[in-house]
Amino acid sequence: MRRTTDPADRRKVLVETIPGALGEVEAAVVPACRRIGEVLADYTPEQQDLLFDYFARSAPAFRAATEDIRTATRERKRS
Incomplete structure (x- = not known):
């Protein structure tokens, strides 16, 4: 890189x-x-399953929130 x-x-x-x-x-x-x-x-296997589910579901949510912030920032700059 x-x-x-x-x-x-x-x-x-x-x-x-x-x-x-x-x-x-x-x-x-x-x-x-x-x-x-x-x-x-x-962690137990069950706890690991819960953690991995959280990570898998929260990563897209964080990406979407980041895009929401970018969009709102662009709109404020245009105003």
């Missing part, structure tokens, strides 16, 4: 994929995955 600054707006960071870099990304997230796995191991 390569990060550069948007020349038109230096507050923005542009991220682009680099072919063949997946191994580096995986290596970077392995420690987080291991620690999350340790946390989840303390």
